[in-house]
Amino acid sequence: MQGKLPKRNEVEKAMTWRLEDIYENEELWEADVKEALSLADKLCEYNGKLCDNANNLFEALKIYEKADLLTSKFYGYAHMRHDEDTANSKYNGMNQRATSAYLQINEKASFVEPEVLTLSDETLTSFYNEVPELKQYELRIREMRRLKDHILSKELEQLVASAGEMGRTPYNGFNMLSDADLKFPSVTDSEGKEVILSNGRFVPVQMSKDRELRKKAFEAFYGRYEEFKNTWAALYDGEVKARIFNSKARKYNSNFEAAVDANDVDPAVCDRLIDSIHKGFDKMHRYVALRKKLLSVDELHMYDVYVSMISDFDMEVSYDEAKEISLKALAPLGEEYLGIVNEAYNNRWIDVIENEGKRSGAYSSGAYGVHPYMLLNYNNTLEDVFTLVHEMGHSIHTWYSEHEQSIWNADYKIFVAEVASTTNEVLLYHYLKDKAKSKEEKAYIINHFLESFKSTMYRQTMFEEFERKTNEMAEKGEPLTAESLSEVYYNLNKEYFGSEMVSDPQIAYEWCRIPHFYYNFYVYQYATSFAASVSIAKRILEEGEPAVNEYKKFLKSGCTKDPVSLLKIAGVDLTTAAPIEDALKVFEEALSEMEELFK
Template sequence: MQNKLPKRDEVAKELTWRLEDIYDDESKWEAELSKVNEIADKMAAFQGKLSESAQTLLDFCKLNEELTLFLDRVYGYAHMREDQDTANSKYQGFHQRALSAYMGSAEKTAFMNPEVLDLSDEQLKDFFEKAPELGRYKVMIDEIRRLKDHMLNSEMEALLASAGEMQGASQKAYGMLSNADLKFPSVKDSKGEEVQLSDGRFVPTQMSKDRELRKNSFETYYAKYAEFKNTWAALYDGEIKGRIFEAKARKYNSAFEAAVDRNNVSPAVCDNLFESIHNNMDKMHRYVSLRKKLLGVDELHMYDVYVAMLPEFDMKVSYEEAKELSLKALAPLGEDYLAVVKESYENRWIDVIENEGKRGGAYSGGVYDVHPYMLLNYNDTLNDVFTLVHEMGHSMHTWYSNKAQTILDANYKIFVAEVASTTNEVLLYHYMKDNAKTKEEKAFIINHFLDSFKGTMFRQTMFEEFERKTCEMAEAGTPLTSEALYNVYLELNKQYFGEDMISDEQIGWEWCRIPHFYYNFYVYQYATSFAAAVAIADRILKEGAPAVEQYKKFLSSGCTQDPVSLLKIAGVDLTTKEPIDAALAVFGEAIDEMEKVVND
């Protein structure tokens, strides 16, 4: 890890994404931004007319598809430009203008859903018969009508749409504070050397074998977050109140019910997850005990969570090596799959390393009629290799859906969004474990898999419990003060990690740094997706071509069915607890295997 972050213009070109594939001249971005407003104005002229004739509805739907394409490019380009350097005022402006255009068009076209809902079943059937081209928009129309009980009249929908940009203010402010404005001091390692701390470097320092560096980094990092505890609490409170406002407006019983219904998923799926996790908490506590034993410490602290359990072994993987590993691990998915992966490497679909002001973490995004993009902050760790294949899974899901579906039908629901990414991770795990050269390397790989289970099945469920508990507190009228949020989080941490873990007081501030708490009940889907991915990867490795074919059909299906039904295509039924319990059984087996390897 470099001691100093490079500036954006100091990063090697081949390690940056080529956003010129979207706009090779930013005057085209300006022109298409104007086009967004023009199309939205044309659509606004249809207000009150969608029931007039099949042709009128078809003409409107065509404009809506065109608007979606332009918005996808305009917004996608702007937010990726800003993310590569969040302190760049020019692209801050681009992002703000694109967001305003998005919200403005939503406001101008807010009448669409109420008017589509006002159509009778007989009238709509007649429209489809008179204008067969409307079939192109059937999935979109059916989805609108599915939410009929929660749609408002045109005037109220327009009001809610206009409030959308305001409701996003908390998330935006959180992003600017955490990515652009929050600066961390340097910390000292055990040799007294200074190491620059940043959001992107926090986890790498926590993975260091230098326990003093881990401790200093942990305490300094969370002390900085705690300095702004009241600001973080106010931002989170604003986020939650926005959700509650919309849920009440749309006549839902709770904000959580509103969030899962948007994805066409039953709350029972999340409840099944909670029940299975709590019934298997002994496995998590067993993992923590194993970690304490292998690290050989008298007390296990929260700054001992990320470091490998095998302190005598290390594994660094360069980006070039990671690319080669990914191609070997993903080979079971076929040559057509690998061809696209290779194209992403050769044609700069990926922004690879951290630079000053760059957004932390990693994600896959992109533009429908161009190709997916991936943002990384690669630091040569084993975790970074898994992050690469994780984001590649997202991108391949997007690529397959975009190739098979229209832009309106390609946008798969969040509930299934983490399945392809995690399937890739499980395939990489099996490949690396099976090809490990020594028992130490094998144990190191199993260590990573165990940590992935801990971080995904357990940690994300803990996050979801925090989000649900605090939202329920707000719905009951309990103020979301920094102290209240701290206490809820610390208590959950103790429950999940068990008695062998010292839940250091600083960990109570971890909620401040989790961006996913601004994603409206997103995180439980990491856990359900992980369970589904374990099952899918197992089928691919055991059954071969038939399972791969079914999996690619799932990848290509976009949002053409509800998410739970889509997963059934790939052989997973999340209406039951069976996939979750089965995945947790695999976790227990991996602990057994780890104990065997290290004791041989």
Template sequence: MENKILKREEVATELTWRLEDIYEDEKLWDEDVKTLSAKTDEFKSFEGKVSASAKNLLDALKLYEEIELLLSRIYGYAHMREDQDTGNSKYQSMKSKAFSAYVQAEEKRSFFNTELLAISDENLSSFYNEEKELENYRVTITEIRRLKDHILDAKTEQLLASAGEICGAPQQARGMLCNADLKFPSVKDSKGETVQLSNERFVPTQMSKDRALRETAFEAFYGRYEEFKNTWAALYDGEVKTRIFNSKARKYNSSFEAAVDSNNVSPLVCDSLFASIHDNMDKMHRYVTLRKKLLGVEELHMYDVYVSMIADYDMEVSYEEAKEISLKALDPLGEDYLAIVKEAYENRWIDVLENEGKRGGAYSSGVYGVHPYMLLNYTSTLDDVFTLVHEMGHSMHTWYSEHAHSVLDSSYKIFVAEVASTTNEVLLYHYMKDHAKSKEEKAFIINHFLESFKSTMFRQTMFEEFERKTCEMAENGEALTAEALSNVYYDLNKQYFGADMVSDDKIRWEWCRIPHFYYNFYVYQYATSFAAAVAIADKILKEGDSAVAQYKEFLKSGCTQDPVSLLKIAGVDLTTREPIDAALKVFGEAIDEMMILAS
């Protein structure tokens, strides 16, 4: 493992994203911020007039769409500039300015939903007849009117919009503490060599064959988080109280109900996930038992979770090799799909390597009218190859959706956001397993697939249970202290990993480092999406062109239907437990296959 973390200016240009595709000159960004302010002022002039005529409604929606386009470019550029170097004060300021512009735009547009709701069904029908262009905005109009019971009077909507910047403060502060301010100690491996820890380097240390390094890094890493335990608790408490405030203001029974309703999904989908996972917890415990056996340890600890169960085998995959593998794995999706993937590789849509101050993890971010971008922190592991195709899946979903629809109709709901990314991962798994050059390599790849199941189906559901439980605690008036939060997390960890895992005390602070706990009940959708992706990939590999055509229709659908209905286009019905149970059956079968290979 390279110990030196590059400075931003030391990273080769071809391995950085070309944000100049959004703004060639940052003066153009400043001009767009001014244009946005003028456009939102113009939009504000429609207040009290939206329902007066079909033309007023159409003109307001056209201007609304122009504002969305500007926001996509302004905020997209600013947040990616800051993410590439979170310690850069210039880009911190730029992102702050962009977020303020977003909040101000929301304030000035806040009256619109209330006035749209004031139009009777009869008058709206006549408006559609008078102004045929209104048909272009039917999806937007229908979605706003769906939430009629939770949209408030204009003054209250404006007040809630004004609070947006304050509501985002816990997440922003948590990001600054974690990515820019928090510094980690160096630790020694079993040979006495020094390894510098960071958020990005923690998981690679936990994947190391050096168990002494894994244990030392685990204790030091989470020990550092524990030092700030009361700060983490206060930040998370602020996040939860923000959700409760907004859900109560909008007349929901709970913050969870408010979150899933914004995606037009029933809470029963998540409840069904919980039921399936709990009924299949024996498979997770079998996996833990298998891991303990294959690692040959008397006690299995939490610092043994990431290391490959295949002790004498490893894979190092360069970024260039990863690109070649990805193109072969995604070949079943067709030449048109591959052509766009190649464009992403050739035209710098991707920021590849870790550098000092760079945001951790990985993501895909769309900028309407430009193209999607991807942030990686590539370190040449097998996991990095899967991350590459995962984020490419997000980007392809965005590309297909944006090329099929307007900025308003292209924004697919978060509930389906992980389907395309995970479908890519499953296709990659099958390709790499089928083309493994040895029994050991095949076992190593199955090990990764089992890890994906563990991390996505089980771990993300565990995360969701933590969010649900802690938000319910706060809704019931219980204090979210560091001790209370760590106890909830620790108990869930023991339940999910079972008797063959030693739940080390420091694992109770793992919740502090999970950014997704600030994403308002996002994580359960990883699990439902994973189940959907297993089904979709299976159809593509077995049925070929017909299944690919169905899948691409799903990719092109944006937000034109509710998410569960969109998945039915691709042949998956999440109104039942069947996709979840079927995916968990595949997990059990992969465990059986690994047992045979490792025997």
């Protein structure tokens, strides 16, 4: 965590992803952008006559599908090149061009859904009979028609699509300010050594045993965000107003209703989550009290949240060690699954370490027809091992889905997107806990699980409440200012952490740095996915191959059913509160186990 970050060209090639698997050279990228735009123009030739006959519909959808395939490649390549070094002007330009082309294609294709909606069920059935090949697009057509009440006229669909590029401006502005322009001061630790802060290094610094360093870093880091609080507020306000434009245009009652309907999820699923978590505040407050006790502090502050409660034990895990651990932890998923993991390690699917200008955080991405990619900012912590298996879960979900389904049928909904990743995390937790060689190591692993649970089930639900409250404020005409946003966030933080935690004033600005607030109600799905994953991992460890086979069937299903029905394949029923309540019981069991170790 000390010293300068390497420049991109100083990073060892083996630790970078091989984007040449998508395009060997950028001339091929240029060609695909041009071809995709040309296909969009060709698709426009069917405007007004798309549904004149079955053959027209089939040929147009073929063109549309090919344009989507090319877009997946050129957009995926450009955004990953951009994320390698967000200050690189060449790749900034390429990313902007890719985004612009993507939105142009969407705008030109915007007539398709309104015209498909003009078909009667009887006519559509006859079309399937006349051109049997059309059945390959049945799921896509069904999804278009599911949202029939919210699809506009062709002219209005084109207008909404043309506004899409403007609608991305707040998110693009957030990324550029956060990753490229925002520079953090360095701080000194308790021995006077300089520690350079960055978005990627903040959490590892907050995990340091040096409390003086944690406090200084916390205040300096959030102090920097506070300096730009009005800019962050303007960006977030723009994001919410863009959602309001879209939800009103599509005749939804709220931004939240529009977001969950797009994922084919009942809003009651999220309502049950928030209600169950509120009922489980006692467990969260018990966790905070345990943390205060084990850290032996008179006051527990927000800069004490990430450090391990086990003060006399630490784990530093190299990347090579992390790969070995991951293979052992994921062994219950079978040889086929492990084979894909090894392919990822051996064929440079992963961009491993942080460099100057690199996008913060971690993700899984890629291009249909190639293979998934993973971006990491690996810092040799136990948390990084969990991040590795998390992103691997995303990637292998994508791998299975894309090998079994066409591009449109492979695109699983966001609601189930976090299940495979968190299932891997739960399997890793059980493996490490079972293999612990001492009381201290076991406690250290349980500490990590408690922290993960707090971060995923409680924290992400808190994020969801912030997003819902602030969207509702804007929908009522209340201004979203730095002061009003910070007040909402600060009060939620106090409610969730309880009276044993000192909610330092700087934490009021944490909302400024959360990229997921620009993902349109994404965050609650981390919590529902975590609950589902606890159940799935338990079945895999207890039942073995039958449970693994059902789980892999889920991974291969893409978006062939609604998300809640897909989870039922893997044995999880989110139409009830049971998965959330069961997960809270597991959290309580881990709390009791930790309390027992330190009676």
